[in-house]
Amino acid sequence: MxxxxxxxxxxVKNMEVTxxxxxxxxxxxxxxxxxxxxxxxxxLVGESGSGKTTIGRxxxxxxxxxxxxxxxxxxxxxxxxxxxLDREVTQQIQMIFQDPMASLNERAKxxxxxxxxxxxxxxxxxxxxxxxxxxxxxxxxxxxxxFASRFPHEFSGGQRQRIGIARSLIxxxxxxxxxxxxxxxxxxxxAQVLNLMSKLQKERGLTYLFIxxxxxxxxxxxxxxxxxHKGVIVELAETEKLFAHPLHPYTRALLSxxxxxxxxxxxxxxxxxxxxxxxHYETDKPVWTEIEPGHFIMANQEELAxxxxxxxx
Numbered sequence: 001m002x003x004x005x006x007x008x009x010x011x012v013k014n015m016e017v018t019x020x021x022x023x024x025x026x027x028x029x030x031x032x033x034x035x036x037x038x039x040x041x042x043x044l045v046g047e048s049g050s051g052k053t054t055i056g057r058x059x060x061x062x063x064x065x066x067x068x069x070x071x072x073x074x075x076x077x078x079x080x081x082x083x084x085l086d087r088e089v090t091q092q093i094q095m096i097f098q099d100p101m102a103s104l105n106e107r108a109k110x111x112x113x114x115x116x117x118x119x120x121x122x123x124x125x126x127x128x129x130x131x132x133x134x135x136x137x138x139x140x141x142x143x144x145x146x147f148a149s150r151f152p153h154e155f156s157g158g159q160r161q162r163i164g165i166a167r168s169l170i171x172x173x174x175x176x177x178x179x180x181x182x183x184x185x186x187x188x189x190x191a192q193v194l195n196l197m198s199k200l201q202k203e204r205g206l207t208y209l210f211i212x213x214x215x216x217x218x219x220x221x222x223x224x225x226x227x228x229h230k231g232v233i234v235e236l237a238e239t240e241k242l243f244a245h246p247l248h249p250y251t252r253a254l255l256s257x258x259x260x261x262x263x264x265x266x267x268x269x270x271x272x273x274x275x276x277x278x279x280h281y282e283t284d285k286p287v288w289t290e291i292e293p294g295h296f297i298m299a300n301q302e303e304l305a306x307x308x309x310x311x312x313x
Contacts, residue, residue: 059177137169174205
């Protein structure tokens with residue numbers, strides 16, 4: 001996948017997100033930068049509490065940023081923006097939330113849930129137009145159009161997540177942030193939702209930011225993966241390169257935790273434990289470096305020299 005001639009759809013530059021004030025201040029995301037190319041699935045992986053959801057919510061303007069900027073199609077969409085641009089961003093960037101049980105309004109019918117965003121953006125839309133668009137969106141995600149008159153509690157977790165996807169699709173977005181869209185689902189349903197997302201991406205030319213903590217799922221769906229630890233991205237590479245040649249010790253620890261399908265290999269597997277004290281950053285500070293084409297890592301000069309030796313071996 002050649003990055004030089006690809007169009008950058010979203011660019012995150014030195015993002016910082018802070019919660020609380022003064023003494024209670026907590027920096028959840030620190031100096032994060034990456035580009036997402038048009039038509040790709042960009043993965044963001046890390047443990048719970050690493051800041052990955054915060055990044056997704058900052059891009060879509062739910063969480064305010066304390067520093068840095070987000071560029072979408074060449075325009076800055078972070079901070080104060082015009083009403084027209086805000087409306088455009090609302091329509092073109094959508095989010096699929098993690099918990100299908102909590103992200104749908106229990107008191108509203110599916111028809112209202114799916115079409116709410118559409119009505120907010122297109123004020124003059126007629127009732128029949130809205131009904132037709134809801135039916136189309138439900139059909140696209142494999143649900144019957146007559147489900148529109150039901151309430152969320154009548155559906156299973158997988159069906160509710162499909163309703164969440166339909167709610168995003170009806171806006172005809174270009175870019176979808178999928179925040180752990182399958183982690184709350186049964187294993188048997190997960191593959192169906194992932195296959196549905198892949199199919200919709202091909203049909204509509206969608207771009208995804210896929211947030212998850214499970215690297216084995218990421219391998220199935222992502223073109224490139226960024227690994228985040230405590231609010232800092234430590235490694236970013238194309239998916240197969242990251243699996244074949246992980247450099248950062250945190251990435252290696254995450255990969256070593258993936259269960260192997262063969263019981264014998266699983267028994268003999270050596271788990272790597274990440275210990276942050278392995279870095280000596282007191283005087284030699286880490287910098288975000290492209291160590292080989294398309295492969296970025298957060299490391300100091302001493303570590304970079306060691307990683308370069310690994311690459312050339």
